[in-house]
Amino acid sequence: MDMEARGHSEHPQALRLWLRMLTLTQLVEKQVRTELRAQFETTLPRFDLMAQLERNPDGLKMNELSRRMMVTGGNVTGITDQLVNEGLVERVEVAGDRRAYRVRLTPRGRSLFGDMARQHENWIVAAFDGLSSSEVDALHRLLGKVKAHYKDTALETT
Amino acid sequence: MDMEARGHSEHPQALRLWLRMLTLTQLVEKQVRTELRAQFETTLPRFDLMAQLERNPDGLKMNELSRRMMVTGGNVTGITDQLVNEGLVERVEVAGDRRAYRVRLTPRGRSLFGDMARQHENWIVAAFDGLSSSEVDALHRLLGKVKAHYKDTALETT
DNA sequence: TATTGTTATACTCTATAACTATA
DNA sequence: TATAGTTATAGAGTATAACAATA
Numbered sequence: 001m002d003m004e005a006r007g008h009s010e011h012p013q014a015l016r017l018w019l020r021m022l023t024l025t026q027l028v029e030k031q032v033r034t035e036l037r038a039q040f041e042t043t044l045p046r047f048d049l050m051a052q053l054e055r056n057p058d059g060l061k062m063n064e065l066s067r068r069m070m071v072t073g074g075n076v077t078g079i080t081d082q083l084v085n086e087g088l089v090e091r092v093e094v095a096g097d098r099r100a101y102r103v104r105l106t107p108r109g110r111s112l113f114g115d116m117a118r119q120h121e122n123w124i125v126a127a128f129d130g131l132s133s134s135e136v137d138a139l140h141r142l143l144g145k146v147k148a149h150y151k152d153t154a155l156e157t158t
Numbered sequence: 159m160d161m162e163a164r165g166h167s168e169h170p171q172a173l174r175l176w177l178r179m180l181t182l183t184q185l186v187e188k189q190v191r192t193e194l195r196a197q198f199e200t201t202l203p204r205f206d207l208m209a210q211l212e213r214n215p216d217g218l219k220m221n222e223l224s225r226r227m228m229v230t231g232g233n234v235t236g237i238t239d240q241l242v243n244e245g246l247v248e249r250v251e252v253a254g255d256r257r258a259y260r261v262r263l264t265p266r267g268r269s270l271f272g273d274m275a276r277q278h279e280n281w282i283v284a285a286f287d288g289l290s291s292s293e294v295d296a297l298h299r300l301l302g303k304v305k306a307h308y309k310d311t312a313l314e315t316t
Numbered sequence: 317t318a319t320t321g322t323t324a325t326a327c328t329c330t331a332t333a334a335c336t337a338t339a
Numbered sequence: 340t341a342t343a344g345t346t347a348t349a350g351a352g353t354a355t356a357a358c359a360a361t362a
Binding site for chain 2: 012013014015016017018020021022023024025026027028029030070121124125126127128129130131133135136137138139140142143144145146147148149150153
Binding site for chain 1: 351352353354355356360361362
């Protein structure tokens with residue numbers, strides 16, 4: 001009877017963890033969206049796309065952006081179009097493949113993203129202010145473990 | 159110079175944690191949405207509303223649902239309408255206040271939600287399968303600490 | 317034939333604000 | 340006047356699928 005009790009009690013444990021993680025993420029995400037709109041008139045996907053480009057100064061192809069942002073290609077086209085219209089990113093031809101583009105930040109885009117990233121960092125630091133440095137590390141490590149294992153199993157479907 | 163070095167190095171730590179947490183949450187959430195649609199032809203907000211009602215067998219008022227689901231009132235009306243049309247929830251009059259309703263699961267809704275919740279639990283348990291029981295606890299505790307502190311500070315704006 | 321990227325479309329979720337009915 | 344809930348609207352954000360150009 002120990003086993004039965006254990007079998008039933010272990011599941012809600014993971015479930016409670018998930019609900020807490022989901023709620024917290026939504027809370028922080030909602031605040032980030034609100035602040036991005038209020039202070040910079042932009043959205044999280046747009047910020048995310050620019051963040052990807054900031055990490056890759058040579059630019060990224062559309063399909064690379066699509067994979068990293070975890071959305072389908074059509075959406076990346078739409079977001080990129082907006083940012084191109086505002087002069088924040090540009091499409092550069094790829095030598096040797098006339099189908100593909102490489103999207104990268106313009107100087108103005110890089111500068112604006114710098115401002116946004118500084119603010120964004122402040123919001124995030126404030127959100128995790130309740131944890132000590134070693135607790136942040138512990139959390140980071142535990143989530144990394146989940147992610148590594150999850151990748152292995154969940155992506156079998158692909 | 160120790161202080162300056164510390165000041166600069168602490169921020170990316172929280173930032174890396176946030177990015178990892180956001181990515182992981184999106185990964186799990188996306189899978190849950192896909193499975194809910196494939197197996198039950200439903201969505202996460204609908205599942206969420208039913209989950210709230212399952213925890214409150216006497217039902218919840220619209221504004222209580224709105225607060226718990228962290229969305230504004232109009233949206234709750236729309237989702238509730240859908241579920242009423244499918245016979246999964248019902249609006250019950252509140253004695254003493256003819257403005258208010260109490261929304262609760264119908265027997266059919268409760269039964270269907272049971273099926274969904276069992277599957278949902280399996281997906282979540284699988285997602286966190288890489289962690290031991292004590293690691294799940296540790297993660298749960300750390301996130302609770304973030305949430306508690308975050309609530310105190312972030313909601314000052316309200 | 318396969319791949320890169322775009323276009324067209326439709327649907328869900330969301331916030332905002334004006335509104336009705338009741339307190 | 341304030342509160343409970345609805346309605347109307349507009350805008351993100353997303354996936355799907357058909358398409359054009361190139362490989």
